[in-house]
Amino acid sequence: MQTLWQFMRSHPIGGTLSKNDWENNDFLSVTAKIYKPHSVIGRQDDDNSEIFIVKSGWAILYHGLLDGERQIIDTPLTGDIVGFRSVDGPRLASLASITELTVYEISSKELVEAILSEGRLGKKIACSLARLNAILAEHLMNTGRRNAMSRTAHFLLELEERLSMVRLSAHGRYECPLTQHELADILGMTTVHVNRTLRELRKADLVSFKAGHVQVINRKKLVEIAGFDNEYLR
Amino acid sequence: MQTLWQFMRSHPIGGTLSKNDWENNDFLSVTAKIYKPHSVIGRQDDDNSEIFIVKSGWAILYHGLLDGERQIIDTPLTGDIVGFRSVDGPRLASLASITELTVYEISSKELVEAILSEGRLGKKIACSLARLNAILAEHLMNTGRRNAMSRTAHFLLELEERLSMVRLSAHGRYECPLTQHELADILGMTTVHVNRTLRELRKADLVSFKAGHVQVINRKKLVEIAGFDNEYLR
DNA sequence: CGCTATCTTGACTGAACTCAACTAACGTGG
DNA sequence: CCACGTTAGTTGAGTTCAGTCAAGATAGCG
Numbered sequence: 360m361q362t363l364w365q366f367m368r369s370h371p372i373g374g375t376l377s378k379n380d381w382e383n384n385d386f387l388s389v390t391a392k393i394y395k396p397h398s399v400i401g402r403q404d405d406d407n408s409e410i411f412i413v414k415s416g417w418a419i420l421y422h423g424l425l426d427g428e429r430q431i432i433d434t435p436l437t438g439d440i441v442g443f444r445s446v447d448g449p450r451l452a453s454l455a456s457i458t459e460l461t462v463y464e465i466s467s468k469e470l471v472e473a474i475l476s477e478g479r480l481g482k483k484i485a486c487s488l489a490r491l492n493a494i495l496a497e498h499l500m501n502t503g504r505r506n507a508m509s510r511t512a513h514f515l516l517e518l519e520e521r522l523s524m525v526r527l528s529a530h531g532r533y534e535c536p537l538t539q540h541e542l543a544d545i546l547g548m549t550t551v552h553v554n555r556t557l558r559e560l561r562k563a564d565l566v567s568f569k570a571g572h573v574q575v576i577n578r579k580k581l582v583e584i585a586g587f588d589n590e591y592l593r
Numbered sequence: 594m595q596t597l598w599q600f601m602r603s604h605p606i607g608g609t610l611s612k613n614d615w616e617n618n619d620f621l622s623v624t625a626k627i628y629k630p631h632s633v634i635g636r637q638d639d640d641n642s643e644i645f646i647v648k649s650g651w652a653i654l655y656h657g658l659l660d661g662e663r664q665i666i667d668t669p670l671t672g673d674i675v676g677f678r679s680v681d682g683p684r685l686a687s688l689a690s691i692t693e694l695t696v697y698e699i700s701s702k703e704l705v706e707a708i709l710s711e712g713r714l715g716k717k718i719a720c721s722l723a724r725l726n727a728i729l730a731e732h733l734m735n736t737g738r739r740n741a742m743s744r745t746a747h748f749l750l751e752l753e754e755r756l757s758m759v760r761l762s763a764h765g766r767y768e769c770p771l772t773q774h775e776l777a778d779i780l781g782m783t784t785v786h787v788n789r790t791l792r793e794l795r796k797a798d799l800v801s802f803k804a805g806h807v808q809v810i811n812r813k814k815l816v817e818i819a820g821f822d823n824e825y826l827r
Numbered sequence: 828c829g830c831t832a833t834c835t836t837g838a839c840t841g842a843a844c845t846c847a848a849c850t851a852a853c854g855t856g857g
Numbered sequence: 858c859c860a861c862g863t864t865a866g867t868t869g870a871g872t873t874c875a876g877t878c879a880a881g882a883t884a885g886c887g
Contacts, residue, residue: 422730422734424734424738424739424820425820426820428738429738430733430734430737430738432730432733443719443723444723444727445720445721445723445724445727445827446720446827448824448827449824451727451730451824451825452730471716474712474715474716474719475712475713475715475716476712477712478708478709478710478711478712478715479709480715481708481709481712481714481715481716481718481719482705482708482709482715484715484719485677485708485715485718485719485722486679486680487679488719488722488723488726489677489678489679489722490679491726492722492725492726492729493678493679493685495726495729495730495733496656496666496685496686496729498733499664499666499729499732499733499736499781500656500658500664502733502736502737502781503664503736503780503781504658504662504663504664504781505658506874506875507874507875538832538833538834539833539834540832540833540834546737547733547736547737547738548875548876549875549876549877550833550834551835551836551875551876551877551878552874552875552876554834554835554836555835555836555875558835558836586658586659586660590682590683590685591685593679593680593682740842740843741842741843772864772865772866773865773866774864774865774866782843782844783843783844783845784865784866785843785844785845785846785867785868786842786843786844788866788867788868789843789867789868792867792868
């Protein structure tokens with residue numbers, strides 16, 4: 360059992376709040392819950408209204424379409440908020456763990472009440488949502504206006520940047536537990552084409568993705584063909 | 594010159610606040626500014642940090658890529674917030690008017706201060722951003738996992754729903770001042786293909802888009818091929 | 828050791844793009 | 858008021874990038 364102030368200090372939401380700020384607010388308690396790899400944490404269309412904040416591990420947030428296809432909306436990482444809705448209602452997307460995943464689970468109603476009585480929390484949540492917005496907008500450019508190469512390159516660079524911010528990447532290297540199939544559902548491509556594209560990227564000595572390990576080889580060129588600008592992740 | 598409470602009562606952000614709620618807060622004044630059709634209200638990469646709230650008219654929020662392509666992120670409508678960022682920094686996208694456009698312009702810094710001192714504002718902003726998130730996620734499904742037909746159908750249904758909420762659509766009819774070229778940049782397609790797709794939709798007696806006028810003809814079938822569920826717009 | 832998930836590759840297909848030409852609508856200035 | 862330029866929309870022919878289908882390789886696991 361922990362209070363929310365602990366979350367507030369986690370990256371990338373930032374830690375401008377001291378523990379003291381929250382002493383009168385520990386009614387807003389959160390439990391850190393641990394899930395096994397490949398478990399479903401929250402299911403699309405379900406009515407349970409918890410909000411999740413990722414503490415550690417990899418997850419995917421996805422929406423299944425009627426024809427059996429799915430689109431992965433985002434890969435929430437440490438500090439990211441999932442499931443906040445503008446109104447009461449069913450979940451719009453499912454959250455599933457990829458690795459072992461630790462999440463804070465907060466009652467939606469209690470979080471809203473806490474926002475009402477503590478402006479700093481409202482600000483943090485708003486900022487976090489604004490950042491997610493920017494990420495989604497960038498994914499939209501990816502699927503809408505970039506070809507397979509530049510799209511894949513862009514996403515791998517995004518991951519590198521996001522992971523750096525939570526100390527999970529350095530020197531262009533990081534662990535990425537996503538399968539090519541999952542990558543395909545993120546990028547709006549087929550598994551087969553993801554495979555070919557990764558081969559191309561490797562052959563061009565730009566970036567390699569093998570056995571869950573990503574290594575940026577030629578950052579300058581990669582950034583160029585991806586049209587990558589990290590400003591949106593700040 | 595108006596105070597922000599006026600905005601708060603506008604759809605779809607909802608009007609749970611009374612004028613009284615804001616009497617001690619009219620330091621947060623906002624000016625409603627009117628722009629001519631096809632003017633640029635805020636430019637990508639610029640450092641001015643106003644936040645815009647659309648009062649009336651049509652606008653597009655877009656991001657230009659290096660190769661001259663652009664992706665339209667959203668078409669903000671009455672009540673929608675544009676330009677809120679998680680940190681200080683340049684604009685991530687440009688905002689341009691399509692029709693005559695009236696927007697409230699609010700200093701980013703002042704808005705954040707107001708959020709800090711008034712929880713209800715923070716809640717409203719957070720909810721508004723969460724809704725935008727849901728819209729972007731849906732656009733992502735569109736470009737990532739739906740074909741031209743169902744993608745176009747989906748967007749036309751989204752517009753119908755969003756416009757209904759601000760009383761600008763009824764009985765499946767609404768005015769839409771977007772060109773096919775703009776539609777293409779929203780949907781991640783080419784102008785030519787948008788044209789062909791609209792013809793198909795018309796020929797199948799599903800929906801017609803002619804001369805800025807949209808008419809849903811067979812809603813049931815249209816919803817079906819689009820895989821449309823309006824829940825995300827609530 | 829066999830089962831299953833993941834990855835890889837090749838051959839073929841097709842949805843959407845490109846290029847190009849033409850029509851329609853509109854505005855504006857001579 | 859018509860001539861001209863400009864923007865928007867339309868259509869056809871040919872191309873291409875990514876998808877589909879199918880088969881095999883690899884590897885992790887119970």
